[in-house]
Amino acid sequence: MSGTEERPTALRPTRQRLAITDALREATDFQSAQDIHDALRQGGEKVGLATVYRTLQAMAEAGEVDVRHNPAGEATYRRCSPSHHHHLVCRSCGRTVEITGSAVERWAHAVAEEHGFTDVSHTVELVGLCAECAARHDGPRR
């Protein structure tokens, strides 16, 4: 507390952290900590799993990456704001369509501001039944 001022506690750019940031940069989609850990291994970089979790968590807290939970409940990460888009997923066959919508972007921003929030990112996921599956199930389940 009463110390040498508050230093921004800058994260030290260690080899491991750079590797993780890099892996994140390569990925275009949300990746689970384990995915990244695997990718790193394959790339020859040896990084402990705990470190991956720690770093990802720190980055999320710092607002450098967005977090999201996939259906399986795993936390997945993606670096902030690269070609930003959302997903429309079929709850039956899993088919996924990428969608963009400046309308939501604007709305999200406005709402956040209205409540005094800043530096806002958002996650939107639409889940429905795609045309094909709807046709297949045609027998109205209920």
Add this chain to the structure above:
Amino acid sequence: MSGTEERPTALRPTRQRLAITDALREATDFQSAQDIHDALRQGGEKVGLATVYRTLQAMAEAGEVDVRHNPAGEATYRRCSPSHHHHLVCRSCGRTVEITGSAVERWAHAVAEEHGFTDVSHTVELVGLCAECAARHDGPRR
């Protein structure tokens, strides 16, 4: 295998399932499986934890409830479309503000339809920094 045709496999309305549906109806917010299990116990209904998980899962699959993962990673459930709202969460202190926005609702519906999807539900989550936390960190990180 070659039996009496495919029967819709309707879920049997057992005491347990009714109790769960009921508990879900009472709740206005997202509840974890364990929350529901507890509530049920308190209400005098004895239901196994496994059953709660199973039922909730089945209902989610049937589209009767929405699933969401709280920051802790737990899956939480809420019956579909009761006063529908979303959350604006502070990434620093966790404070949560409920928000509603017919604009998003409309957008979601329109986009889904455009891609041939029906029976769509959506999840929107805004994550940002609330005014207080922003003030505390006042040192403009960047």
Add this chain to the structure above:
DNA sequence: CCAAGTATTGGGAATCGGTCTCAATCTACC
């Protein structure tokens, strides 16, 4: 109403993602 057949339940073990602990290692700075 009784019996057989099948879906459902529930307790506890097994999984599994994620976090925590702590000694060894590395960096920055004096």
Add this chain to the structure above:
DNA sequence: GGTAGATTGAGACCGATTCCCAATACTTGG
């Protein structure tokens, strides 16, 4: 070069969720 503090990584640990399987409840035919 030397010391303090940051970082790492292996494995123990933890809590949520799933799995297993015998006991139980509901359904339907006779």
